[in-house]
Amino acid sequence: MKDPLYQAMQSFDPDAQPYPVTALRDHAREESSELPFHRHDKGQLVVSLQGGVMCQAEGGMWMVPPRCGVWIPGDMLHSNHITANGHVYLLFVDPAISGLPEHCCTLSLTPLVIELIRHIAHLEDPSDLNLPHEKQLIAVLLEELRRMQVEQLHLPIPEHPVLQRIAHALIRHPDNRSTVAQWAEQVAMSERTLARLVQRETLMSFGRWRQQLHILIALQQLAAGSSVQRVSDALGYESVSAFITMFRKALGKPPGRYIAEQ
Known part of the structure; x- marks a missing residue:
């Protein structure tokens, strides 16, 4: 049986979404989750609310402890391993949006950023992202992400x-x-x-x-x-x-x- 998160990603193409920002949520489960190496044009923030996530990408490994996130720029080959009790959100950002890190890094996230990502992931109708109110929230989220502190939770793999x-x-x-x-x-x-x-x-x-x-x-x-x-x-x-x-x-x-x- 395939991993539930892997199945969700198979049916969700972030590059096909006509919005500058979209998000997915993954519920905690007893088994660990593994997303094998893949790539997409949009940048990705892997946010851990519970458990831990290990991301491998070009140049090394990055750790996502709870309340942090790993930023992966667009078009970068990467994989994610989520611990057995992990609960994560995946935020996808259009590559045209500027000011975000150009390299993989672990970001320490504020409660505001986490709640904004949670809000986007729980929208029942993705088209709501085009509403003026949602656009304002996205603008706040992106500006806050540009301010987040980088954590030194990286293993270089030359x-x-x-x-x-x-x-x-x-x-x-x-x-x-x-x-x-x-x-x-x-x-x-x-x-x-x-x-x-x-x-x-x-x-x-x-x-x-x-x-x-x-x-x-x-x-x-x-x-x-x-x-x-x-x-x-x-x-x-x-x-x-x-x-x-x-x-x-x-x-x-x-x-x-x-x-x-x-």
Whole structure:
């Protein structure tokens, strides 16, 4: 049986909608959802109200914790993975509308922005978007989106085949604790060459690059309801306290507090 969100997107072509802005809603369900790689001319904002969303696009991965959204510019190949208890809205924006980010990014959204998107997604008749009142609300929404703060919840995945191989291996097995030297041996490079390659392509050390992946996966799993202990184990930390220390240094708050405030 196909994923319900995938089926909804199969029957909804955002580029065929004659409105500058349209939106879809996806209800929370017990199973996770996966939208495979696809593209459309319109830009897309994936908004998470509950659970977590991981977006893959050209150049990397972006995380959508609750009350945030990932902006994906138009005509960019991307995929979305939504956690089992995820509840999301998909906002589509005409590419002719200016002032929105030119690259993928995670945006921290205000309650006003979320409510405006919710309102658009719940319109029974899409043609209502042509009404003067709705046009005014859309204008407010777009202006607010231009002001939203960008969150650093991004994992760069360069095009270099060696780094692609390592990145996807770590995504599949985030508890892999192989050192740079061990990875270098696997990809037939010297440790120094691999370390320099990671630094040049990602602007991070290898350890910081892997830590960023751990942060994204941790946020996704915590938003889905996993315990701190379970997330710590899944990421291969020797103790919960070591995981909490890493998380606090990266995001300024311990995991429980961060998720509660989101």
